[in-house]
Amino acid sequence: xxxxxxxxxxxxxxxxxxxxxxxxxxxxxxxxxxxxxxxxxxxxxxxxxxxxxxxxxxxxxxxxxxxxxxxxxxxxxxxxxxxxxxxxxxxxxxxxxxxxx
Amino acid sequence: xxxxxxxxxxxxxxxxxxxxxxxxxxxxxxxxxxxxxxxxxxxxxxxxxxxxxxxxxxxxxxxxxxxxxxxxxxxxxxxxxxxxxxxxxxxxxxxxxxxxxxxxxxxxxxxxxxxxxxxxxxxxxxxxxxxxxxxxxxxxxxxxxxxxxxxxxxxxxxxxxxxxxxxxxxxxxxxxxxxxxxxxxxxxxxxxxxxxxxxxxxxxxxxxxxxxxxxxxxxxxxxxxxxxxxxxxxxxxxxxxxxxxxxxxxxxxxxxxxxxxxxxxxxxxxxxxxxxxxxxxxxxxxxxxxxxxxxxxxxxxxxxxxxxxxxxxxxxxxxxxxxxxxxxxxxxxxxxxxxxxxxxxxxxxxxxxxxxxxxxxxxxxxxxxxxxxxxxxxxxxxxxxxxxxxxxxxxxxxxxxxxxxxxxxxxxxxxxxxxxxxxxxxxxxxxxxxxxxxxxxxxxxxxxxxxxxxxxxxxxxxxxxxxxxxxxxxxxxxxxxxxxxxxx
Numbered sequence: 001x002x003x004x005x006x007x008x009x010x011x012x013x014x015x016x017x018x019x020x021x022x023x024x025x026x027x028x029x030x031x032x033x034x035x036x037x038x039x040x041x042x043x044x045x046x047x048x049x050x051x052x053x054x055x056x057x058x059x060x061x062x063x064x065x066x067x068x069x070x071x072x073x074x075x076x077x078x079x080x081x082x083x084x085x086x087x088x089x090x091x092x093x094x095x096x097x098x099x100x101x
Numbered sequence: 102x103x104x105x106x107x108x109x110x111x112x113x114x115x116x117x118x119x120x121x122x123x124x125x126x127x128x129x130x131x132x133x134x135x136x137x138x139x140x141x142x143x144x145x146x147x148x149x150x151x152x153x154x155x156x157x158x159x160x161x162x163x164x165x166x167x168x169x170x171x172x173x174x175x176x177x178x179x180x181x182x183x184x185x186x187x188x189x190x191x192x193x194x195x196x197x198x199x200x201x202x203x204x205x206x207x208x209x210x211x212x213x214x215x216x217x218x219x220x221x222x223x224x225x226x227x228x229x230x231x232x233x234x235x236x237x238x239x240x241x242x243x244x245x246x247x248x249x250x251x252x253x254x255x256x257x258x259x260x261x262x263x264x265x266x267x268x269x270x271x272x273x274x275x276x277x278x279x280x281x282x283x284x285x286x287x288x289x290x291x292x293x294x295x296x297x298x299x300x301x302x303x304x305x306x307x308x309x310x311x312x313x314x315x316x317x318x319x320x321x322x323x324x325x326x327x328x329x330x331x332x333x334x335x336x337x338x339x340x341x342x343x344x345x346x347x348x349x350x351x352x353x354x355x356x357x358x359x360x361x362x363x364x365x366x367x368x369x370x371x372x373x374x375x376x377x378x379x380x381x382x383x384x385x386x387x388x389x390x391x392x393x394x395x396x397x398x399x400x401x402x403x404x405x406x407x408x409x410x411x412x413x414x415x416x417x418x419x420x421x422x423x424x425x426x427x428x429x430x431x432x433x434x435x436x437x438x439x440x441x442x443x444x445x446x447x448x449x450x451x452x453x454x455x456x457x458x459x460x461x462x463x464x465x466x467x468x469x470x471x472x473x474x475x476x477x478x479x480x481x482x483x484x485x486x487x488x489x490x491x492x493x494x495x496x497x498x499x500x501x502x503x504x505x506x507x508x509x510x511x512x513x514x515x516x517x518x519x520x521x522x523x524x525x526x527x528x529x530x531x532x533x534x535x536x537x538x539x540x541x542x543x544x545x546x547x548x549x550x551x552x553x554x555x556x557x558x559x560x561x562x563x564x565x566x567x568x569x570x571x572x573x574x575x576x577x578x579x580x581x582x583x584x585x586x587x588x589x
Contacts, residue, residue: 005464017418017463018425018443019456033460035519040407043477046484053479054486056309057535058296058339065335077202083432092427095439 005033104131105589106265107582111322114174114268118167125158125173129217132175136219136266138588142247144239145261147180149220150187157217170325172215177270179258180221181228182313183302184208191304192236193226195450196430205302206337207271207313207330214329222257222270226452227421228278228306230254231524234515235454242511244286245549245583249508252282258316259286264585269317269326273303275310276409277504277528280540283316284503284552287542287578289323289569290316294560295535296341298327299334307416308339310409310532318579320541320570324348327562343560351567357391359568360496366402367501367527379551380502383543383572387500390571397496399488402530404481409529410522411465411478418462424450457518486534493558498568502527503540503552527554537562541569542578550578 005013007030014021014029021029075088084091104127109117117123133151140146154175161173178184181191183201185208190196204212211218225235233241233256241256243249244263251260255272259282262270272279274292283290291314298313305311315326328349333342363384368377388394426432426446433445451459465474492499505524514521531538536556543553553572557565573579 009464010460013460013464013467016467017459018447019451019459020444020448029457029460032457032518033464036410036457036461036522039519039522040411040474040478043404043407043411043481046401046404046481048477048480048484051480051483053476054482054533055479056339057486057533058309058341060296060339060341063335063338072203074202078428081199081202081429083426083430090428093436093438093442 005030005037102127102131103589104128104135105586106268106318107586109268110319111170111174111268111325115167115170118173125161125217126155128173129154129158129175129219132219132267135589139264139266139585142242142585143244143260143264143266144241145222145257145264145266146177146220147190147192147223147238147257148188150218153187154217154219161215167215169214171211171329173217175217175219175267176211177220177222177258177261177267178208178218179224179255179270179272181224181273181304182208182271184218184221187221189221191227192224192238193451193455194237194431195424195446199430201302203302206299206334208302210330216329219267222255222261224257225254226455227304228254228273228275229417229454229458231277231281231521232514233257233282234511235452237452240511243508243549244585246508248510249549250285250511252285252504252508254278255290255316256282259283259288259290262286262316262318263288264583265589269315269322271313271330272316273311273313274532275307275413276525276532279314279316280528280538280552280554281504281525283540284550285508287545287550287581288316288318289320289539289541290314291323291327291539291562292531292537293327293331293562294537296339297331297537297560297562299332299337299340301334301336305420307413308420309416310413320566320573321349321352323539324352324566341560346563348563348566351563352570354567355391356387356568356571359392359498361387361392361394362397362492362496362499363394364399364402364499364501365396366399370403371523371526372502372505373507373546375546376502376506376551379544379546380553383553384500386575387568387572390575392568395496397492399492399530401481401484401488402526405485405530405533406522406526408478408481408485409525409533410461411474412482412533414458414462415465415475416462418459418466421455421459426450454518482533485530489530489534489536497564499556501554503554504528507546507549507551531556535559537565539565539569541572544576544578545581
């Protein structure tokens with residue numbers, strides 16, 4: 001089991017999670033996550049070599065239904081929640097660099 | 102008209118509405134007045150919807166059909182339950198102003214029953230926390246002592262009921278978020294079996310653990326609300342098609358001969374001796390009422406917190422990817438590129454506890470850590486499930502404390518996330534195993550309520566209610582009123 005998490009690891013995980021931290025926050029999170037990982041380490045005391053993992057406790061397998069299209073959201077209501085819209089579409093900043101500059 | 106919920110349970114309100122001693126409009130207006138009188142002290146509501154509630158009450162009065170036990174009676178909803186057209190933020194800045202385009206299934210069901218929602222209740226941001234201090238908007242206080250936390254994450258729901266603002270509320274429970282605030286506020290809080298209640302329209306935190314349930318002053322009230330919200334829903338593939346019984350059916354039957362197990366591990370590490378004493382005398386009362394009580398062992402209890410925080414944060418980090426500033430909610434005004442929209446929106450929109458859990462989850466799922474953390478936690482989860490199964494071969498119920506302490510002071514724990522996580526140790530295993538669990542007031546320590554937790558077999562909520570009702574009849578702790586009750 002990985003023993004610790006370094007400041008660089010924390011910065012890397014932040015980039016995976018699409019989060020940015022300033023220097024002070026990065027230090028604080030490194031300390032806090034290190035502390036919490038010591039808690040996680042206690043699991044290594046448990047012998048799980050012959051144990052199947054449990055990812056869900058539902059007795060269900062799958063509920064299947066007829067594949068019938070059902071249009072029950074109104075486009076305008078959905079668009080009303082978008083931060084920016086144009087021409088009945090959700091507007092986002094340029095995806096390709098340079099286009100908007 | 103003034104109206105005090107401490108004088109009436111749901112059955113009583115129902116009779117008064119049926120007999121036309123009371124109208125839905127009078128009751129709704131009195132409820133809104135009570136909230137206005139006390140919410141300055143407890144800050145349970147993020148928002149009320151008085152005009153819509155009064156309109157709905159008027160329509161009910163005109164129709165005159167109060168045959169449903171919940172018809173015409175006001176209630177409140179945790180702010181992670183979608184309400185069509187009404188702001189639902191999950192107490193997060195990233196969803197400021199968000200108005201869902203549909204109602205959660207539980208909201209639809211309550212509406213169909215004629216229940217009147219008067220507002221949305223405060224919570225820890227995205228239900229992440231145990232004190233409601235992680236709300237991006239306000240600090241809810243404990244109904245019994247306004248310098249103490251209400252518990253969390255359904256702190257607004259628990260305080261609003263305990264303070265007599267509303268007769269019941271819905272909350273959600275991923276690792277104790279209904280039971281622990283119910284314990285801290287001295288009310289009844291129930292997390293049903295995983296799959297008993299549809300999660301459709303509940304903001305997903307950890308999908309294999311989340312479950313919606315009622316918070317009420319009495320056991321019977323709780324069973325009445327669960328009657329209304331339980332059942333299969335085609336919109337939630339994890340909701341279960343099994344028959345929904347009448348959860349009030351076995352109330353009053355007593356507990357003679359019921360086999361109760363008390364796990365010794367629930368009285369070990371970190372439990373306040375006064376809380377332990379209070380819970381032990383509650384268990385003694387169950388014995389006096391005719392149950393057989395034995396000490397048992399749930400040996401993997403101490404690994405529950407670690408397994409839970411890995412599984413929950415992993416699922417949460419995936420679920421919260423949807424908050425990206427594109428389709429709804431907050432978008433950072435400084436974002437110049439698409440990548441900027443994601444990173445700046447999430448960094449500015451989420452609070453620290455949410456970020457911490459996203460980081461823990463992203464780490465636990467990342468290459469190199471997956472087997473050691475996520476898979477390992479899922480294996481330990483299996484052992485915790487097996488611990489419960491073994492005990493339930495010989496017993497009807499497992500009983501112990503809900504939380505290791507009474508409500509602590511506002512601001513006392515918030516800077517030590519690990520300590521906050523460890524405080525969930527007694528509620529978490531129930532979610533990992535998907536079991537039903539209820540917290541009921543078992544008396545007071547230094548003026549603050551103590552919760553007794555009753556844990557049952559999957560889909561055996563009725564036995565829990567039966568035992569809780571017997572305990573409530575014998576103790577009647579719910580009759581004690583906090584000072585805030587004088588406001589009405």
